[in-house]
Amino acid sequence: MLESTIDALAQDGWSATTVAVVAERAGVSRGATQHHFPTREDLITAALEYMFDTRMAQARAEAVALPQGPGRTEAVVTRLVDYYTSPIFRAALQVWTAAAADPEMRARVLPLEEKFGRVAHRTAVDHLGADDSDPRTHRLVQATLDLARGLGLADVLSDDSRRRGEIVKVWASVLDASLSVDAT
Structure with a gap:
């Protein structure tokens, strides 16, 4: 059901992602869906958690394949940008947009956004091998995540x-040179 929710959000958007649509996509009854997730908001919140857990598992698996030495920074930045241009991000974007105008959904999404942001930052730091205790490095990593998100948004319509x-x-x-300077 959660993967069907993600697919519906990414392909059809917030308005079209109803409990009935998700149930049909998942091949289960609406009643079965509502047994597990009494409201649309419960279903979508659970889907956000599932997206996050799925993405973090992917990031851990991908870390093994990251090159050591030259090329590592570009590989990390590429993977970050790939995430922000993925169907998972497109689905999350639908929820974030809805939460901007819906106080109940915003109350559900804000704690998740904070959690996701912290873990994404920590994962980027780990993959880059950066020293996050340095304020400049911390800001460079955050700028990288913000850039990746912006590039993901630019990819939404075309x-x-x-x-x-x-x-x-x-x-x-630029990041590689900046992190190298910070390390010396």
Whole structure:
């Protein structure tokens, strides 16, 4: 049901993602869905948690394949940007947009956003091998996450992959040089 919720959000948007639509996509009855998730908000909140857990498991698995030495920073930045251009991000974006106008949904999403933000930052720091105790490095990592999110937003309405790839290369070289300077 949770994967069906994510798919519906990513493909059809917030308004079209109803309990009935999710139940149909999942091949279960609406009653069965509502047994586990009494409200649409409960279902979507659970889907957000599932998206987060799925993404973190992917990030841990991908970390093993990251190159050591030259090319690592670009590989990390590329993976971050890939996440923000993925269906999971598109689904989350639908929920974040709805939460901006719905106080009840906002109250559910804000704690998750804080949790997701902290873990995403920590994961980026770990993958970059950066010293997050340095305030400048902390801001550089946060700027990288903000850049990745912005590139993801730019990709929502049209394929921006060519420009995005060029930006990733340039930012990775700037970040690599900046982190190297900070390490000395």
